[in-house]
Amino acid sequence: MKMLVRVGMILIVAGGLALLAAQTAPLDKLAGVKTKAEIDALAAKVRSGELKGAQNLFDRDKGPYRVYTSFIDKRKGAADLHGAADEIFLIVSGAAQVTLGGEITDKKSTAENEFRGSIIKGGTTSSVAAGDMISIPAGTAHQMDASQGQVLYLVIKINRP
Numbered sequence: 432m433k434m435l436v437r438v439g440m441i442l443i444v445a446g447g448l449a450l451l452a453a454q455t456a457p458l459d460k461l462a463g464v465k466t467k468a469e470i471d472a473l474a475a476k477v478r479s480g481e482l483k484g485a486q487n488l489f490d491r492d493k494g495p496y497r498v499y500t501s502f503i504d505k506r507k508g509a510a511d512l513h514g515a516a517d518e519i520f521l522i523v524s525g526a527a528q529v530t531l532g533g534e535i536t537d538k539k540s541t542a543e544n545e546f547r548g549s550i551i552k553g554g555t556t557s558s559v560a561a562g563d564m565i566s567i568p569a570g571t572a573h574q575m576d577a578s579q580g581q582v583l584y585l586v587i588k589i590n591r592p
Contacts (some may be wrong), residue, residue: 455471460491474523474583476534488585497588498526503577510535510551510574517589518573520565525582527564530554530574 448469458504465488476482479498489498500523501508512535520529533554538546551574559565561583569591 437459457461461494461496463489465489469524473500477583478524478581483587495590498584499588500583501575501584501586502581502583503575503580507578508575510548510572512538512546512572513572513588514546515591516544517569517591518567519587519589520567521535521585521587522561522563523563523583523585524561525577525580526558527561527580527582528556528578529559530556530576531567531571532566532591533572535572542592
């Protein structure tokens, strides 16, 4: 009976220590909450030029996904094709033309399964604006054109195994 009580006490202490460790461990960079106010503040800094380039919201090196911003001002963005990642774009502000499909005529490899160029031949072009969502399966060429204004969008990039 004493042995059973000791084993029980050891399990209770071990469980308590594991719970304490879990509560004090830092969160994975993919975990967390970004409020509308935080995203709006980030968007204002990107639009004003205070911040340049993609701004990570949730990211982990070689993680299963990444969430970041993209901003295009009075120009056509690069034509991209990701062979091993799906992407979802959520337009935060502005408007653009998006082309999906077709072929990147001057395609160059930038990394494994990643290609970039300047022009897509063929494909389907649609107008997008704030609140719209775009789904881009792996292997689909895509390009945003904000030549007539600017567009700020969130990118959710889901890496395939």
